Amino acid sequence: MALPGDCGRLTWRSWHAPPEEPTAKHMKDKDKRPRFSSLRQFSWSGSKDKGEDERLIESTVLEWYEQKHRKPSPEEIDFINSIPIRDCPHCRSRLFARHGKGANGIQRYMCLGCGRRFTPLTGTIFDSRKIPISEWIEFLLHLFEYHSLKTSANDNRNAETTGGYWLSKVFAVLRGIQRDVVLRGTVWADEKLFDAPNAAKERAKAKTGSSLSRGCQYYVATATDGDLAIFIVMGRSKPSDKSCMRTYGRHIAEGSALIHDGEPSHSSFIDALALRSDVHTSAETKGLRDSENPMDPINDIHDKMEKFMSAHPGYDRSRLQDWMNLFWFVWCTPGDKMDKVKAFLKLAISKRIRIKFRDVYGKKGGDS
Ligand SMILES: [Zn+2]
DSSP states (O other), X not given: OOOGGGTTOOOHHHXXXXXXXXXHHHHBOTTSOBSSOOTXXXXXXXXXXXXXXXHHHHHHHHHHHHHHTOXXXXXXHHHHHTSOXXXXXXXXXXXXXXXXXXXXXXXXXXXXXXXXXXXXXXXXXXXXXXXXXXXXXXXXXXHHTTOOHHHHHXXXXXXXXXXXXXXXXXXXXXXXXXXXXXXXXXXXXXXXXEEOOHHHHHHHHHHHTSSOOTTOEEEEEEEEOSSOEEEEEEESSOOOHHHHIIIIITTBOTTOEEEEXXXXXXXXXXXXXXXXXXXXXXXXXXXXXXXXXXXXXXXXXXXXXXXXXXXXXXXXXXXXXXXXXXXXXXXXXXXXXXXXXXXXXXXXXXXXXXXXXXXXXXXXXXXX
């Protein structure tokens, strides 16, 4: 992922695919002159007698431009216009009226409360888009397939920063998605550990002078009843009664059966929820074949989680919960990757979220 210092560098890729929402302020210099000339302007544009070299450059650049500025397809316009409107995205008034269609065919509305206009996408993550939703579909398919953002950026011909910006939007849509999950029946639970980045581990070792890097692992409470799951970041300390209650405690139904490794702090929520406890220590399950291992359902999730995160090395640990929400969405949404894309679009258009590009990249870099 691009580092903060990379933001201003004009590589062919960033030139080719500018940030999704370049505002007039971004694009003009101090004297209010455009910083970049239009991609479709050539010094020989007015010339009647263009050379072969000029024609080649022109056709190549125009081809790129067409690819990057694909017009929404009729299906996309139909999709956008089919989005049910509940209220005005600006003032929440339920009194609004159709107000003609834009040049692109997208239905416009006028609020009778505040007088402002909007479209079905106003206030969603697809708002102010320069890029059609069809490109989002491509991005989501890559993300759900455990692709790294770098690979996906190459495939999509988008600037990596755009990928990071879109990821922030995906995270925003998924925030809170596990809030109401309650597991019931037979529940498997175990903590998954993620390492801090190597640099942080080295710093910790240097500080303590020991070979141990304390506080360099992140614990994630993971549990499943075979249908749903929870993946909740506990923190960097070993599980305690308190952190177990805060994570598992509010997501498991009373009277369920818990299959686990006997971690002592689990007794906090086992007692509170009157769970039946079925302990299989790691000494007991070590070396067992998957089909014979009573912990297999949770081990299997840990394996997939590991694989998912290894597609994003160097990810920002402060966003580990966001990553876990994304993995949760991929794991818990029924169907194949196309069904998951469909479910995501439905969720995204139902949520009003606005993230500005500069909010993500103005101060610090993003994830890789
Ligand atoms: Zn309004």
